Amino acid sequence: MAIVAGVDFGTLSVRVSVVDSERGLLATALAEYPLHRKREDPEYATQSHDDQMRALAIATREATQKAQISGEQVQALAVDTTGSSVIAVGRNLEPLGEYYLWCDHRSKAEAAEITEAAHREGLQAIQWCGGVYSSEWGFSKLLHWLRHNPEKHGQFDSAFEHCDMAAATLCGISDSRKVKRSVCAMGHKWLWNPELGGLPSEEFLVKVDPLLAGVREKLQGECATSDQIAGMLSASWAGKLGLQAGIPIPVGAFDAHWDAIGAGCRTEDMVNVIGTSTCIIGITPAVNLVPGVCGIVQGSVHPKRTGIEAGLSAVGDIFNAIARRAGTDVATLSQGLERYRAGQTGLLRMSWDNGDRTVLVNPNLRGITLGWNLQTTPQDEFFAAIEGTAFHTRIILDRMAEHGVHIKRVINAGGIPQKNNVLNQIYANVLGKPVLVPNRSVVSLGSAIFAFLAAGTFKTVEEAQDKICPEHTVFSPEAEAQTTYNALYPLYQKLYFGFGQPLDAKFGNIMPALINLARTVSLAR
Secondary structure, three states: OOEEEEEEOOEEEEEEEEOOOOOEEEHHHEEEOOOOOOOOEEEEEOOOOHHHHHHHHHHHHHHHHHHOOOHHHEEEEEEEEEOOEEEEEEEHHOOOOOOOOOOOOOHHHHHHHHHHOOOOOOOOOHHHHHHOOOOOOOOHHHHHHHHHHHHHHHOOOOEEEEHHHHHHHHHHHOOHHHHOEHHHHHHHHOOOEEHOOOOOOOOHHHHHHHHOOOHHHHOOEEEOOOEEEEEEOOOOHHHHHHOOOOOOOEEEEEEHHHHHOOOOOOOOOEEEEEOOOEEEEEEEEEOOOOOEEEEEEEEEOOOOOOEEEEEEOOOOHHHHHHHHHHOOOOHHOOHHHHHHHOOOOOEEOOOOEEOOOOOOOOOOOOOEEEEOOOOOHHHHHHHHHHHHHHHHHHHHHHHHHOOOOOEEEEEEOOOOOOHHHHHHHHHHHHOOOOEEEEOOOOOOOHHHHHHHHHHHOOHHHHHHHHHHHOEEEEEEOOOOHHHHHHHHHHHHHHHEEEEOOOOOOOOOHHHHHHHHHHHHHHHOO
């Protein structure tokens, strides 16, 4: 028997789960921290490293107390985080500002420049992340920081993903060169590929912008999968967390990748990790490069398998925004949704409120709803938004299938599916295949699985999954609804590609023009 702590840093809070290898989940605790946004700049989203670590200490002590165990009984701790959430650091890993959170899209121009340079210079790595570099990823965020913080260039020592920074902090590592970097983070977000020499060359980076001179060297370090140890819990942080010093901490990863493991993901499964956004995470037996996805990376999800990632830039955030505009909350707006029938609202809604992550990889988009009439209600829009996220998911899975990715099972995980059976049924009807939903939340369960591996409790991921992962409830497609959605899907595709492709002269320039006009007016005030 062993007890471990699984940590999940989300967009608004950190969750710590205390899990027993025999008895399962003992207790969970959450602690919140602020997300800093600016009304005048909707692309802005940052978070404080210190706020996050203080919250971790609070949640860890509460979780062990609720589990009625001594902190000394915890044998390992593992951490997953949002990503790409990037922080620039000085000497001794001192933060030089706040994290550019995953949903910070200020680096749109930088992402476009990296994409253009990659194709111009024939950088092979760009094909491994779908052919388009994103404003949600590491190099674009770092370049934006360098351009807007010239006074800090002399202090800049390196930059880290949140999962690596958190693990290094807990282990008391102060030398940036000794921090192990997550294969999951580096492979999906930093153009790192061991078969292509690791990170892009200095020559390429300088061609993107001379400000990137020397950055490749500053980002060097061992890249490792999550079955490797990042370090041991320092005495200082053991005291803050109420745990025993010296317990192992494995190399971290992104929350969605470990959530997929906690949801029972096996080879040829695709997991929709549905929360504030959706990450679509799968394990594929072969390397199939897919245009528009967030990467094909060996060892990113399962240490011994090839991982694939895609997703939607907003889902839960869209639902919350609809409820907020209606002066209510999502729980209230959800009441009675089960009485709705497929397509009955007459609305077709695009899930672009925070841009497009996959397959267009276009941040210069915003939400579109077609079909309003004078009687349309906020609940109608909410139902149509669920349908829209399901259609967008079908676009992504169809793109994968077109490029040789075989999908055996679809699993809905993350924070929303356990609370919304209507969503799960809509997804089954839109996708035309059964959707499996874990019988309980798996948030931070993947972290616990990797903590058990670090503690030596289980020898393989599969052995831990067999013991720890919950069973699934199956939502099967309903024939009548499936027929309706098959009729709506071509309309969604036409709208998606017509408005979403910036080179489409007919409609593709409308959203970027609206965004630029709004920004120009705001800056002139």
